[in-house]
Amino acid sequence: xxxxxxxxxxxxxxxxxxxxxxxxxxxxxxxxxxxxxxxxxxxxxxxxxxxxxxxxxxxxxxxxxxxxxxxxxxxxxxxxxxxxxxxxxxxxxxxxxxxxxxxxxxxxxxxxxxxxxxxxxxxxxxxxxxxxxxxxxxxxxxxxxxxxxxxxxxxxxxxxxxxxxxxxxxxxxxxxxxxxxxxx
Amino acid sequence: xxxxxxxxxxxxxxxxxxxxxxxxxxxxxxxxxxxxxxxxxxxxxxxxxxxxxxxxxxxxxxxxxxxxxxxxxxxxxxxxxxxxxxxxxxxxxxxxxxxxxxxxxxxxxxxxxxxxxxxxxxxxxxxxxxxxxxxxxxxxxxxxxxxxxxxxxxxxxxxxxxxxxxxxxxxxxxxxxxxxxxxxxxxxxxxxxxxxxxxxxxxxxxxxxxxxxxxxxxxxxxxxxxxxxxxxxxxxxxxxxxxxxxxxxxxxxxxxxxxxxxxxxxxxxxxx
Numbered sequence: 001x002x003x004x005x006x007x008x009x010x011x012x013x014x015x016x017x018x019x020x021x022x023x024x025x026x027x028x029x030x031x032x033x034x035x036x037x038x039x040x041x042x043x044x045x046x047x048x049x050x051x052x053x054x055x056x057x058x059x060x061x062x063x064x065x066x067x068x069x070x071x072x073x074x075x076x077x078x079x080x081x082x083x084x085x086x087x088x089x090x091x092x093x094x095x096x097x098x099x100x101x102x103x104x105x106x107x108x109x110x111x112x113x114x115x116x117x118x119x120x121x122x123x124x125x126x127x128x129x130x131x132x133x134x135x136x137x138x139x140x141x142x143x144x145x146x147x148x149x150x151x152x153x154x155x156x157x158x159x160x161x162x163x164x165x166x167x168x169x170x171x172x173x174x175x176x177x178x179x180x181x182x183x184x
Numbered sequence: 185x186x187x188x189x190x191x192x193x194x195x196x197x198x199x200x201x202x203x204x205x206x207x208x209x210x211x212x213x214x215x216x217x218x219x220x221x222x223x224x225x226x227x228x229x230x231x232x233x234x235x236x237x238x239x240x241x242x243x244x245x246x247x248x249x250x251x252x253x254x255x256x257x258x259x260x261x262x263x264x265x266x267x268x269x270x271x272x273x274x275x276x277x278x279x280x281x282x283x284x285x286x287x288x289x290x291x292x293x294x295x296x297x298x299x300x301x302x303x304x305x306x307x308x309x310x311x312x313x314x315x316x317x318x319x320x321x322x323x324x325x326x327x328x329x330x331x332x333x334x335x336x337x338x339x340x341x342x343x344x345x346x347x348x349x350x351x352x353x354x355x356x357x358x359x360x361x362x363x364x365x366x367x368x369x370x371x372x373x374x375x376x377x378x379x380x381x382x383x384x385x386x387x388x389x390x391x392x393x394x395x396x397x398x399x400x401x402x403x404x405x406x407x408x409x410x411x412x413x414x415x416x417x418x419x420x421x422x423x424x425x426x427x428x429x430x431x432x433x434x435x436x437x438x439x440x441x442x443x444x445x446x447x448x449x450x451x452x453x454x455x456x
Contacts, residue, residue, distance in 0.1 A: 014269050019276035027280065035407075041441075045277060052273050056266070057257065082242040102247075105257030109250050110243060117236045136238040138202075161191045168189065171229070180250070181225070 004069035011056050022052070026070055030077045037081060047084070050104055051077040057108055058115075079111060113180065120170045128163035135160050187222050197230050285440070302454055318429075321451060322422035325444075326415075328382040334372055344372050347379060356383040374400065374408050381415055385422075393419050410442035417448075430455050 010018035027048055034044035054076050058064075066072045121129065134144055141153050141160070150156040171177050187193070199205040200213050217223055235243035247254060260266055334348060347362030360383045366376035377400040384393035397419065400412030413432050420429040433455070436448040 011269070011273075014272040016272050016276045016279070019273055020279050023276055023280035024283075027277075049270070049273050049277065053261075053266075053270060056269055057260070079242060083244065086242055086244065101258050101261040102254070104261055105254045106245060106247060108257050109253055110245050113232060113243065113245070114236050117233065121237055133237060136234050138238065157191075161194070164194065165189065167233070168229070 004066045004072075007069050008055065008059050008063075008066070011052055012060050019052075023048075026073060029070075030074065033074075033078065034081055038085065039081065043081070043084070047077050047080045050080050050107065053104060054080075054108055054111055058112070076111060079114060080107060083107060083110065116174070116176055116180070117171070120167060120174070123170055124163060124167060128166065131156075131159060132163045132167065135164075187220070187226060189226065193226075194230070197227055200227065201231055201234060298450055299453075302450070318421045318424045318426055321454075322418050325447065325451075326385070326418050326422075328386065331378055331382060332375060334375065342370075344370060344376055347376065351379055351383060354386075356387050359383045360387075374403055374405070377403075378411070378415075385419060390419055390423055406439075407441065407443060410436055410439070410444075414443050414448065426455060 006018065007022055009015070010022070027044075030048050030051070031041065031044040034047055035041070039047075051073050055073065121132070124132065131144065131148060134147065139147070141157055144150070144156050144160070145153055148156065150159065196205070196209075196213060200210065205213060217227065232243055261270075333352075334344065343362045343365040347359045347366070350356075350359035350362060360380060363376045363380040363383065366373055370376065377396055381393045381396035381400065384390070384396060394416055397412045397415040401409050401416060403409055403412070413436055417429045417432040417436070420426075420432070430452065433448050433452045436442050437445065437452055439445070442448070
């Protein structure tokens with residue numbers, strides 16, 4: 001059995017021994033990431049716990065193949081930490097005390113959206129991914145032109161439009177999108 | 185019927201999201217938004233794409249959105265089953281942390297080798313240069329050429345970069361004047377303290393070196409603080425002030441996250 005399958009099985013069945021193995025193997029990396037980004041040991045420990053909980057929730061609902069457990073958990077934990085840092089800034093003016101479960105369920109929804117869009121984005125051609133990635137990152141058509149050596153602004157604009165329409169189509173075709181919409 | 189997403193409409197949505205529309209354009213667009221729920225959906229989708237694929241921002245969802253889903257998740261997470269799974273993770277974590285604080289058998293083995301090496305080194309030093317044995321620890325552990333470099337080509341020159349350049353050219357006096365002018369708000373302030381202390385040390389101005397490293401030992405970041413203390417201990421060893429060095433090392437070995445934790449433990453054993 002592959003590591004990732006073994007780990008997921010352990011998490012959803014509550015196998016403490018193998019869960020500890022996950023800590024041995026992956027916690028130091030997450031911890032050092034959090035410590036490097038304005039967090040402390042307690043933050044690291046919460047982030048890791050919530051990251052594993054997210055995997056439990058999503059995998060119990062719909063088992064899907066995760067190629068690299070390590071890479072996936074790292075992305076999830078990084079997102080949790082990004083969100084926590086963002087909340088820390090906002091909390092100073094609108095104080096909303098949330099209990100742990102509500103906070104985690106908000107994150108689950110956000111991470112689901114994240115996973116969903118990334119999955120669809122990955123289906124695009126390499127060229128589309130590159131150009132759209134830069135466009136969504138805020139680059140103007142002029143900047144794209146210098147970066148990707150297209151003939152004219154017009155060609156690049158058409159290219160962005162085409163890739164973007166493709167992505168939107170992929171997203172809207174998916175049943176999950178309809179479900180997400182219903183949930184709104 | 186769904187809206188047709190033309191290039192023009194997407195451009196309008198982008199303009200609205202990036203806030204680059206003129207006042208009248210914005211007003212007109214907002215009016216449309218109010219009346220067309222479908223357009224609202226398109227705007228939301230585009231906003232999510234910008235947030236998620238643009239990589240910079242985390243796309244935060246309001247609790248008022250996806251209400252049904254959130255309620256479902258919250259009650260699920262509160263259920264006994266999920267609380268149990270959460271507790272299992274916490275237990276595994278505790279077991280892991282406990283193990284971390286114990287010394288692993290392998291490390292024990294290393295310690296014996298280290299100890300044997302230390303004994304050999306110790307006797308070697310003891311017979312040849314009895315007096316300078318403390319100083320030899322300092323020489324063994326301090327290597328200022330390992331200090332990180334922050335000078336880049338084409339970068340703006342400032343007190344820090346001038347100081348580092350002078351330091352690299354072994355003009356320590358000049359380096360000191362530059363590093364002294366680096367203010368606490370500077371992004372490399374912490375590193376300027378390292379360089380400043382090192383420069384004093386190299387000029388054998390030991391008291392100044394200690395004062396500087398003690399400044400480092402009082403910054404916010406606990407790891408950097410432990411660095412300041414480690415350097416201070418090294419200067420005390422160089423000055424053959426064994427008691428002061430031991431006092432600081434004893435503090436350093438209290439937390440395994442500290443700078444040179446393993447070395448501090450080894451050294452403490454040798455000194456005590």
